[in-house]
Each structure stands twice: as C-alpha cells, then as structure tokens.
Amino acid sequence: MLARALLCVAFLAQLTDCLRPPKYVWPLGNTTVHREVMSGRDAHLPANDQCFVFSDGYPDFPYRALTLTGEDGSFVDFYMRGKSDLNDLAVSMWVFPIGEPEGTIINYMCETGNVIKIAVLESLLFVSFWDEYGVSVGATAVPELLVADAWNHLVISREYESGRIKVFHNGGLVDDIDDDFPNKIPLPGKGSMRLGSSQKDKGDTRFKGRFACFQFYMTTPTEAEVKASKDFCKPDKWKIIPEITLETRTIDGVEKGCVTDYVEPSEMGNAEPKECEVMDMACLVSGLNWNWVLRKNNWKASSRDTAYFHRIAKDQIPTASDNSILGDFFATDKKVCTRACLRVKGCRAFSATPLQPGEVEGESAANATTRCALYKKILEATQDKPGAVYFSLR
Structure with a gap:
C-alpha cells in the first residue's frame, strides 16, 4: 500500500x-x-x-x-x-x-x-x-x-x-x-x-x-x-x-x-540591453538599459527621485574641464539631459547644446538632436554656444 x-x-x-x-x-x-x-x-x-x-x-x-x-x-x-x-x-x-x-x-x-x-x-x-x-x-x-x-x-x-x-x-x-x-x-x-x-x-x-x-x-x-x-x-x-x-x-x-x-542579475537569459549610443528616455527608465548606461559611462546611480533645475545661462556653457565634467553624450532631446543629471550621482549641473550638421555619425545619428554635458560642479558659463542652455540642480 x-x-x-x-x-x-x-x-x-x-x-x-x-x-x-x-x-x-x-x-x-x-x-x-x-x-x-x-x-x-x-x-x-x-x-x-x-x-x-x-x-x-x-x-x-x-x-x-x-x-x-x-x-x-x-x-x-x-x-x-x-x-x-x-x-x-x-x-x-x-x-x-x-x-x-x-x-x-x-x-x-x-x-x-x-x-x-x-x-x-x-x-x-x-x-x-x-x-x-x-x-x-x-x-x-x-x-x-x-x-x-x-x-x-x-x-x-x-x-x-x-x-x-x-x-x-x-x-x-x-x-x-x-x-x-x-x-x-x-x-x-x-x-x-x-x-x-x-x-x-x-x-x-x-x-x-x-x-x-x-x-x-x-x-x-x-x-x-x-x-x-x-x-x-x-x-x-x-x-x-x-x-x-x-x-x-x-x-x-x-x-x-x-x-x-x-x-543587475548575473544570469540575464536572452535579455539584451539597448545600446544607448544616442540616449533617449527608454535608456533612462528601463533597469536593464540604465545599467548598460551606468557601466558605459562609469557612473553611479543617484538616489534622488525629484529635483529642481535653475537656468544659469542661455547661448553659453562652461569651458570644457576634465575635472568638472561627469559625462558628455548625444541625446534625443533636452529632457533626456535633465533626467540623466537627476539619475547620475554627483551631477550638479548640465548643458544641452543643439547639434551641428554632421556632428554625430552612424545609423543612430538621425535620432540625435542634442549634446549633453553633465558637471559635478556649478561653473561659470564663459563659452559662447548658440542655442545652448545651462542649468544647475537645486
């Protein structure tokens, strides 16, 4: 039995x-x-x-x-x-x-x-x-x-x-x-x-x-x-x-x-991140894509969930400095620059500059309209850039 x-x-x-x-x-x-x-x-x-x-x-x-x-x-x-x-x-x-x-x-x-x-x-x-x-x-x-x-x-x-x-x-x-x-x-x-x-x-x-x-x-x-x-x-x-x-x-x-x-889990199965050579909002809000972005740029994720940005300058940005720039990348629009600064640990300010013709090459170039720079300090804007805006995080 x-x-x-x-x-x-x-x-x-x-x-x-x-x-x-x-x-x-x-x-x-x-x-x-x-x-x-x-x-x-x-x-x-x-x-x-x-x-x-x-x-x-x-x-x-x-x-x-x-x-x-x-x-x-x-x-x-x-x-x-x-x-x-x-x-x-x-x-x-x-x-x-x-x-x-x-x-x-x-x-x-x-x-x-x-x-x-x-x-x-x-x-x-x-x-x-x-x-x-x-x-x-x-x-x-x-x-x-x-x-x-x-x-x-x-x-x-x-x-x-x-x-x-x-x-x-x-x-x-x-x-x-x-x-x-x-x-x-x-x-x-x-x-x-x-x-x-x-x-x-x-x-x-x-x-x-x-x-x-x-x-x-x-x-x-x-x-x-x-x-x-x-x-x-x-x-x-x-x-x-x-x-x-x-x-x-x-x-x-x-x-x-x-x-x-x-x-990110060590065992990813068949999931593949989007390669965010040109960053859009999907790169920032998907955990899988965002981890790819963090690794690529050697960034750490911020714990902020809200922030306020104050415009410092229009048509001007800071002079490039290796000591102050956290990252420099192509994006689909200015909103992506804002969101990236919010999500990257140590970001205090960012600039968004319209691209010039031929500035970015490759298949994804058609999606890129903006060049973003993230800064770990709030700097004086001394370099003329038509169409650019420069913001600080409060």
Missing part, C-alpha cells in the same frame, strides 16, 4: 513537471519591482517615478504587492520584442481591486492600434482582441466577476486555431466562447502592454488596485496549468533572482519604496 502511495506521489510530481510554464513572469513585488524573473526582461515604468507604493500581497506570495493608485502615471508597461507573431496566448495576474472594480486592467498595443484590452465597466469584465489592421478578432464580456477589496486570480486565453476565448477566475473556468470572429489570425508580437491604464483612450478610467505576479503565456493553459500557475510566482521557480534595494520615503504624504541602487 505504501509503495503504491509513493508511486502516485512520483507520478504527480512528474505530471507537474510536464505542465507548461508561463513564458514571462513579473512578480510586481517589493523584492523584484519591475524585473521579469524567467528571462530577465524589464518592464518600463513611468519616466518620472522610481518610487512605488507597496501593500499587503497575496497571502501565498513571499512579497508585498505593487499598488496602482488610479492617478496619472500610475501604470506599468511590458514591452514585447516582436521576434514572432502571437498565436496561442494567455495572460494571468492576481488583482485586488480597491473599491468597486472599474477601469482598464490591461491594454496591449502595436504601432497601428489596440491588440488586447481587458477592462471593467459597470461591473462587466470586457475582453477584446484585434489584429494589426484594427479588425476585431474576438470579444467577450463576463458580468460580476471581480470581487472588490479581495484577491482575484484572473486568466484569459485566446486559441489561434479556433479563436476560442477562455476566462478563468480563481482557478475555475467561467467563460468559454467560440464566436463568429475570424480564426487563425495571429496577433502582433511587437508592442507595449500596459497594466492599470489604457494607452491612447484618454477618457478611460484608470484601474485602482494591487497587482501581483503578472504572467504571459505563449500557450493556452489547461485548467491544471491555470491552477499550477501560482507556483511560478514563488522564487524557487524563478530563473533570475533580482537584487533590489528599496529605501522607504514619504512623498506627498504617501509612504513609498524607492529604488536606491539596482544590481
């Missing part, structure tokens, strides 16, 4: 190992913030904020949950690489609506428009899919699904061959629809998926609540795989364990955890 029981245990363990895992997992907790833990892919966060509200997490997860407040800029973006189209797919997340559920939960867009949208409107959970031409390829609506002020596990899948949409709530199948929309329609694999807000529909309500363990599948999970998805929210299943330090600060009366120093 004991041998039979042990055999059954071994069989169940093998069965669990055969269940297909999610492709990507963002725990969205205070130990990981925006890090994806299966391949090392970053989420992109609002450019003006590296401080986050964390609340009590899902009871089975060993971390607190990221909380989106429903205010402007309170969202998380997941950028998809687009190496291949999306056929079978599913999204999974744990969500805790604060108050009556309302607003956009997920909005995935490609260059031409919406691809996936999941939102709650007047107690209905609406799920919609579009192809790259904006043609609807699937939709459903489920009434009275999400429970207010409680944790809900939500899984939504779309099958490529049939167009069938399934909705799971807390492990149970609550909707299974094969409608009259076209089948065998791939969805664009390159785009941005926003959690907590729509991306272009400005009139849409933002979702207010806690989020934990957002997962993306390149398969349509079975009921067993839906129930097993929780296992991949725990660190023993992760391929990458991020090293993140948070400092508690009170900002506008709200206690937040602020990223003070990001240590």
Whole structure:
C-alpha cells in the first residue's frame, strides 16, 4: 500500500513537471519591482517615478504587492520584442481591486492600434482582441466577476486555431466562447502592454488596485496549468533572482519604496540591453538599459527621485574641464539631459547644446538632436554656444 502511495506521489510530481510554464513572469513585488524573473526582461515604468507604493500581497506570495493608485502615471508597461507573431496566448495576474472594480486592467498595443484590452465597466469584465489592421478578432464580456477589496486570480486565453476565448477566475473556468470572429489570425508580437491604464483612450478610467505576479503565456493553459500557475510566482521557480534595494520615503504624504541602487542579475537569459549610443528616455527608465548606461559611462546611480533645475545661462556653457565634467553624450532631446543629471550621482549641473550638421555619425545619428554635458560642479558659463542652455540642480 505504501509503495503504491509513493508511486502516485512520483507520478504527480512528474505530471507537474510536464505542465507548461508561463513564458514571462513579473512578480510586481517589493523584492523584484519591475524585473521579469524567467528571462530577465524589464518592464518600463513611468519616466518620472522610481518610487512605488507597496501593500499587503497575496497571502501565498513571499512579497508585498505593487499598488496602482488610479492617478496619472500610475501604470506599468511590458514591452514585447516582436521576434514572432502571437498565436496561442494567455495572460494571468492576481488583482485586488480597491473599491468597486472599474477601469482598464490591461491594454496591449502595436504601432497601428489596440491588440488586447481587458477592462471593467459597470461591473462587466470586457475582453477584446484585434489584429494589426484594427479588425476585431474576438470579444467577450463576463458580468460580476471581480470581487472588490479581495484577491482575484484572473486568466484569459485566446486559441489561434479556433479563436476560442477562455476566462478563468480563481482557478475555475467561467467563460468559454467560440464566436463568429475570424480564426487563425495571429496577433502582433511587437508592442507595449500596459497594466492599470489604457494607452491612447484618454477618457478611460484608470484601474485602482494591487497587482501581483503578472504572467504571459505563449500557450493556452489547461485548467491544471491555470491552477499550477501560482507556483511560478514563488522564487524557487524563478530563473533570475533580482537584487533590489528599496529605501522607504514619504512623498506627498504617501509612504513609498524607492529604488536606491539596482544590481543587475548575473544570469540575464536572452535579455539584451539597448545600446544607448544616442540616449533617449527608454535608456533612462528601463533597469536593464540604465545599467548598460551606468557601466558605459562609469557612473553611479543617484538616489534622488525629484529635483529642481535653475537656468544659469542661455547661448553659453562652461569651458570644457576634465575635472568638472561627469559625462558628455548625444541625446534625443533636452529632457533626456535633465533626467540623466537627476539619475547620475554627483551631477550638479548640465548643458544641452543643439547639434551641428554632421556632428554625430552612424545609423543612430538621425535620432540625435542634442549634446549633453553633465558637471559635478556649478561653473561659470564663459563659452559662447548658440542655442545652448545651462542649468544647475537645486
């Protein structure tokens, strides 16, 4: 009898190992913030904020949950690489609506428009899919699904061959629809998926609540795989364990955890940083890209999350000095210079100078409009440079 029981245990363990895992997992907790833990892919966060509200997490997860407040800029973006189209797919997340559920939960867009949208409107959970031409390829609506002020596990899948949409709530199948929309329609694999807000529909309500363990599948999970998805929210299943330090600060009366120093994991999987030879905002707000920038320029990250800049001079900048310049780089605009000074430890001032024709060469030259210089001292502006501006940090 004991041998039979042990055999059954071994069989169940093998069965669990055969269940297909999610492709990507963002725990969205205070130990990981925006890090994806299966391949090392970053989420992109609002450019003006590296401080986050964390609340009590899902009871089975060993971390607190990221909380989106429903205010402007309170969202998380997941950028998809687009190496291949999306056929079978599913999204999974744990969500805790604060108050009556309302607003956009997920909005995935490609260059031409919406691809996936999941939102709650007047107690209905609406799920919609579009192809790259904006043609609807699937939709459903489920009434009275999400429970207010409680944790809900939500899984939504779309099958490529049939167009069938399934909705799971807390492990149970609550909707299974094969409608009259076209089948065998791939969805664009390159785009941005926003959690907590729509991306272009400005009139849409933002979702207010806690989020934990957002997962993306390149398969349509079975009921067993839906129930097993929780296992991949725990660190023993992760391929990458991020090293993140948070400092508690009170900002506008709200206690937040602020990223003070990001240590890149040693095992990066297939994630590759953007080579920021010309710096844009994505270089500054993505953890993966920002670490590349820090290494390249031999900078250290600042712990500042806000700053005020005072213009010292127009059409003039300081004379170049090796003792005062922290960095000198090409950028897409002046805002990048401002943000870089904010994020680089020791930066006290910066200049932004329009580029002259032919000043930067290479494929990325078309994106560069500005030359930025960061200074570790506030210097007198004595060199004439038409169009340049010089700022100090207060």
